[in-house]
Amino acid sequence: MVIALLLVVAAIVWGIVALVRRQQYIGSIRERGWSFVNSPTFDAVARLSNPPFGVGFVRKPDDQITGMTATGRPFQVIEYKSAYWSGWVGMVTLSRRLPELWITGGETAPRYGILAHGVVAPAQLGPGWQVGAMDPAFAHEVMTSELCVQLNALAAGQPGVNLGVDGDQIVVLNPPRKELDQLGVWLEQLGAIAAAIDATPLDHWIQPEPEPRLRFYHHPDWYWIGADDNLLQYTPVKGGGYGHRTDEVIRGRDGDGPPFVAFKHHWKTSHTESYTDSNGNTQTRTVVNNHSEAILGFQLPARMPQLSVGPKGFRNGISFESEAFNDRFAVSSADTKFAYDVIHPRQMEYLMATPGAPFRIVEDWVWFTPGEHSQPAIAFCSAYLRGFLGWVPRFVWRNLGLPDTPYPSAESTPVS
Template sequence: MSQTGWIVVVVVAVAVAIGVALIVRRDRYIRSLRERGWIFNGSPTFETVARLSNPPFGVGFRRDPDDQITGRTSSGRAFQVIEYTAENWSGWVGMVTLSRRLPELWIMGGQTRPRYGVAATRMPSPPQLGDAWQIGALDPAYAAEALSSQVCGQLAAMAASQPGLNISIDGDQLVVLDPPRKDPDLLAPWLEQLASLAEAIDATPLDHWIQPEPPPRLTFYHHPDWHWIGEDDSLLHTTPATRSGHGHTTSNVIRGRDGDGPPFVAFTHEWKTTRTETYTDSEGRSQTRTVTDHHTEHILGFQLPTRMPPLKVGRRGIGRGISFESGAFNEQFAVHAQDTKYAYDVIHPRQMEYLMANPPATFEFVDGWAWFETGVHSQDVIGHSSQFLRGFLARVPRFVWRNLGLEESPYPPIEPAPTPVRGA
């Protein structure tokens, strides 16, 4: 056998040995878990994390649970340790069950960075914990009540063995990132500590903060009225999706609305086109072949409260458009409409200020819908467009709505919310 052949044999042998070693180690690990009465599931379904809606859960469209460990602590409290991958995060998460569904609460020790996608206001840390901790919540009163002296004591005890704790309350689950899952002998006492913290939270009088049970469906962080559909090819006949080509499919279909804002539909559309091209083969002869091209577009539309005349608003690149009295606005935006007076009525000075302060993706009113040209299908883009359109429609004058057949504005002005402290 040649030297190259021997090298190949050695490499294959080493690869096989490594593979066998990994399999043996995994089998021993799973056996050690089962010896404790715990259950190991190598292929958990999405239902294992469907009840969770706070980051790293509830963010984005990719949500993949993997290896899962479940069981009960010595006090009988249910726990779960699971590997989870999302669009902007991947790792292990440990959690125990609380007796009540509570609002979100974020507790981070040391210099721990907030989780990606978190939108919560930073609260003062209780004196029992000191300034080294970061606390986040939506309501200061809730955070103050939840962090009782007993809870703070348990937090300090956990931090002594695991610096940089990253803890949250997600409904009826107490969730911690990066549990010591590799060694069951370390994981077991860690779970007991987490159960003690959960017991301290359960013992704190927080019944007046109990949250309602959400419907059983895929959820989105801070968007309780968004619904995951998945696929709905009927949308290709009712939206401005490309009609040419073949093999049309939809994916990541979402419907919903934000508060009293306009309802929306958003999805990704994929299709194919075929064409014949001529080429020269290796012998210089002219040949033809069929080439299939794959295409993708992202559709985002909001249903308007009534049919509205055509109006398109976008960056100056879409053409000169109608001229307004604001030179700064004309340099930044182009507005197109069949009825110039209607455009002036809708795009008044206050509306111009709003557009310049909150530049949207190009959007267009077509009959009873507002269609956005986002170029991206993501939770953030949908949320931003929803918030923007709600504010835009709230600034449409009352007389315009009356001219369209509505007695009052369907979207009264709302006070701007305080800017939250977001995770990176």
């Protein structure tokens, strides 16, 4: 008991010391003319979509420091947590929105989820640097001698530079935020990097201003809803139980593909069970079980007959002319002729070459069984379905009342 009491007292003392130090730290921030926000809203990062932002559904901005550099350039230092990364991020503002650019130095690894082409780093940077961009031409134009000088200056004070351009922000991981004097110098170095980029003639690379909403990396037409329990009224969620609710609702589309809705459905069930207590008496108790499932649906521009496509299981489904296809897939439909029209030889080739999650067409919706609710799963099913719809013959769409195919095949002319 004495030891337990001492541990409690030590914990209280440690908590008081930590609180005092935090208040002193916040006071020092404000003495510099900077601002501190304990619980910033998503607006703090809504304009950002490149990793570590824009990836996954679990995102949490925390302590935030904002202010101006000596040259009047806005900056932000913020703690950020997601399912894939957590830590501190520092950023300063550019004069223009530019394409994404990635620069790492030292032994720093590229950030999780980056999609970019590697570009040969300029000789002025020296060994150990990596440069990446979606368009190598942009990287070649932006990597001027002055920018290389400023990057080397930043690396001299912070081994392991991890820098990116995200719209009109230069975003760098792991700022030295504990020592405010060091942080101030570091932010001025970021300002010098921003000035070098601003001084480069890059107006022909200016990117459009996005809508101010929670965004997704390389999916500009996806957007976060959060919760929308009205979806439970028309989506194929499991029934029974109680406490049905939705969360992590995402809507959007990819290019000319069909719009989608994706979310997690949660509900509860309960049952009564008997047990024997410590006195040997039989008692009953209610056990509550929590359940969840991933729901993903794409809305079509016309109603179709029911059709389901999935891996071969215990059911055989409709038989097609390809035995290889029949051995791998089970297809069922309320309209056999429709199934034969849609699952033609080239469609079978596509499905066998691009295996995806099972799906079923119900009126004007395509419902997937993705197995998980995640950004990669949604993106994969979106691309998979878009390819499938591209191989639906034109005459099928015309029979459904459309003037032509709404989804031309990217590989060749769709079957007429």
